[in-house]
Amino acid sequence: MPRISNKRDRLIRSADELILRRGYKQTTLADIARDSGVPLGNVYYYFKTKESIARTVIDARIESMQQLLIACSIHPDPAERLLAFVDFPLQRQQDIAEHGCPLGTLSYEIRRSDSSLTAESSELMRVTLDWCTQQFQAMEKSDPQSLALQLIATLQGMSLVANALNDPSVVAGLVARTREWICAL
Amino acid sequence: MPRISNKRDRLIRSADELILRRGYKQTTLADIARDSGVPLGNVYYYFKTKESIARTVIDARIESMQQLLIACSIHPDPAERLLAFVDFPLQRQQDIAEHGCPLGTLSYEIRRSDSSLTAESSELMRVTLDWCTQQFQAMEKSDPQSLALQLIATLQGMSLVANALNDPSVVAGLVARTREWICAL
DNA sequence: GTCTATAAGAAGATAGAC
DNA sequence: GTCTATCTTCTTATAGAC
Numbered sequence: 001m002p003r004i005s006n007k008r009d010r011l012i013r014s015a016d017e018l019i020l021r022r023g024y025k026q027t028t029l030a031d032i033a034r035d036s037g038v039p040l041g042n043v044y045y046y047f048k049t050k051e052s053i054a055r056t057v058i059d060a061r062i063e064s065m066q067q068l069l070i071a072c073s074i075h076p077d078p079a080e081r082l083l084a085f086v087d088f089p090l091q092r093q094q095d096i097a098e099h100g101c102p103l104g105t106l107s108y109e110i111r112r113s114d115s116s117l118t119a120e121s122s123e124l125m126r127v128t129l130d131w132c133t134q135q136f137q138a139m140e141k142s143d144p145q146s147l148a149l150q151l152i153a154t155l156q157g158m159s160l161v162a163n164a165l166n167d168p169s170v171v172a173g174l175v176a177r178t179r180e181w182i183c184a185l
Numbered sequence: 186m187p188r189i190s191n192k193r194d195r196l197i198r199s200a201d202e203l204i205l206r207r208g209y210k211q212t213t214l215a216d217i218a219r220d221s222g223v224p225l226g227n228v229y230y231y232f233k234t235k236e237s238i239a240r241t242v243i244d245a246r247i248e249s250m251q252q253l254l255i256a257c258s259i260h261p262d263p264a265e266r267l268l269a270f271v272d273f274p275l276q277r278q279q280d281i282a283e284h285g286c287p288l289g290t291l292s293y294e295i296r297r298s299d300s301s302l303t304a305e306s307s308e309l310m311r312v313t314l315d316w317c318t319q320q321f322q323a324m325e326k327s328d329p330q331s332l333a334l335q336l337i338a339t340l341q342g343m344s345l346v347a348n349a350l351n352d353p354s355v356v357a358g359l360v361a362r363t364r365e366w367i368c369a370l
Numbered sequence: 371g372t373c374t375a376t377a378a379g380a381a382g383a384t385a386g387a388c
Numbered sequence: 389g390t391c392t393a394t395c396t397t398c399t400t401a402t403a404g405a406c
Contacts, residue, residue, distance in 0.1 A: 005389090023297045025210045028381060039391050041384085050382065100293055104342075107349040108285055108293050112208045125349040146358055149346060153359055154335070157289075157342030161334060164292040164310040173331055174338055190371090213399060224373050226402085235400065 008046045010036040016057045020099050023109050024054055051115060058110075058120045061102055062127060069131045078138035079182060082151070085132070086178050089155065093168035101159035103128065128152060141185060154178055193231045195221040201242045205284050208294050209239055236300060243295075243305045246287055247312060254316045263323035264367060267336070270317070271363050274340065278353035286344035288313065313337060326370060339363055 014036035018027040029050055033040040047053045072084040089096055099105070103124055110121040129148050136144030154174065162170035199221035203212040214235055218225040232238045257269040274281060284290070288309055295306040314333050321329030339359065347355035 007389095021297070022299075023210070023294065025208070026298060029383085030381075041391050041393085042389080044383070045389065045391095048383095099297065104345055105293055105297070108290055108345060109208065111348055111351075112206070112284065112290070113211060114207070122349050122351070125346065129346075146362070149355055150339070150359060150362055153342030153346050153355075154339050155342065156345045157338030157340065160289055160293060160341045160345065161310065161314075161338050163296055164307050166296075166307070170334060170338075174335060177331070177335055192371095214401085215399075226373055226375085227371080229401070230371065233401095 005046070007036070007038050007042070011038055011043060011046055011053070012056055012060060015053050016060060019054070019057055020102050020105065023105070025109070025113065029053075051117065054110075054115070054117055055120060058106065058117065058124065061106065062120075062124050065103065065124060065128055069128070078135040079185075082132065082135050082182050083179055086151075086155070086175055086182065089159070089171050090175055093162075093171040096159045096171055097162045097166050097168040100163040101156060104156045104159055125152075139185070147185070151178070151182075154181075190231070192221070192223050192227070196223055196228060196231055196238070197241055197245060200238050201245060204239070204242055205287050205290065208290070210294070210298065214238075236302065239295075239300070239302055240305060243291065243302065243309065246291065247305075247309050250288065250309060250313055254313070263320040264370075267317065267320045267367050268364055271336075271340070271360055271367065274344070274356050275360055278347075278356040281344045281356055282347045282351050282353040285348040286341060289341045289344055310337075324370070332370070336363070336367075339366075 011032060015027070015032045018031055018035060022031075029043055030040055032038075032053070033043050047056070068088060069085070072081045072088075075081045075084060089101075107121050107125055110117045129145075129152055132148035132151050133144045136147045141147055155178070158171060158174040158178075162168060196217060200212070200217045203216055203220060207216075214228055215225055217223075217238070218228050228238075232241070253273060254270070257266045257273075260266045260269060274286075292306050292310055295302045314330075314337055317333035317336050318329045321332045326332055340363070343356060343359040343363075347353060
């Protein structure tokens with residue numbers, strides 16, 4: 001009787017991927033069941049509702065973002081930390097052009113469904129913004145909060161535009177400009 | 186036998202508003218019918234499918250964006266034109282915080298549905314980008330295309346983050362920073 | 371052109387055998 | 389714990405009277 005079973009993990013992984021590719025509303029339980037190789041009726045043994053799957057996926061993305069931020073935090077210099085953070089999308093240019101940012105797409109979709117997942121999804125944004133604010137603070141910049149907003153807005157917009165144009169090179173171009181912006185501050 | 190009837194206009198207006206507030210997938214034909222005061226069965230006299238309604242709404246947004254760009258183009262100085270463009274979201278801070286940008290939300294959602302509306306929605310982004318590129322060109326900046334991408338990305342990200350945090354003041358803050366960026370170029 | 375009633379097909383959720 | 393069959397509801401779309 002495993003509390004965290006193999007099947008449960010597979011369901012979450014499939015849900016996470018399908019929600020990224022097609023959005024939450026477009027992703028059906030049948031899709032998730034098929035993709036993870038779990039029969040549809042069995043999904044309800046692990047999750048009472050579709051919404052509880054979404055909640056788990058959002059939590060996984062928060063966790064994943066926190067891992068990234070921890071990884072970036074190994075640099076002693078706060079500007080270096082930000083540069084490491086900004087570089088991350090370079091590894092995912094194709095994926096971003098095809099499906100957008102896992103944070104931004106979720107945020108835009110969840111905020112507009114009537115669901116009770118709003119709080120959960122805005123925490124994902126908050127966590128990210130707060131970390132950036134801390135780095136600008138450590139750099140002793142004035143108005144670090146506003147700088148963090150500008151940084152995250154640029155990165156989010158970068159993903160949205162790259163996706164709209166289906167052009168991975170948008171990511172590389174804007175990451176380069178954002179690096180320069182950070183270094184010039 | 187009016188080719189463009191009152192009811193047709195009302196349907197489009199309702200669809201446009203509801204799609205902005207709740208997204209395309211979440212908006213049902215029954216919603217649109219109720220909001221516009223047209224009986225459900227009668228919707229199909231004006232639009233053969235739900236998708237054709239979406240297509241019409243996208244076209245209306247393209248038209249609306251072109252009107253905005255024309256209005257901004259009255260300024261003789263290209264930098265002034267861009268500043269007028271960047272100022273526009275200030276009139277809609279509350280709306281952006283509540284529902285996001287009509288361009289960005291549409292783009293992210295449509296691109297991820299399997300629908301055949303992708304081309305239509307990316308034209309909306311292209312039109313906007315091209316106009317900005319022209320202004321930077323007129324300012325004789327190097328790499329005007331890349332500057333246009335950075336500008337639009339910042340504005341799109343601004344709307345997404347303002348929506349995620351449900352905070353209209355994000356718009357004012359980032360518009361101010363973007364104005365400074367343009368003036369300092 | 372307008373509108374009611376309803377068909378046809380998804381999609382979320384449950385029952386109950388194993 | 390697992391899985392098939394099915395219920396219910398919602399949604400797009402159509403039929404056909406007026």
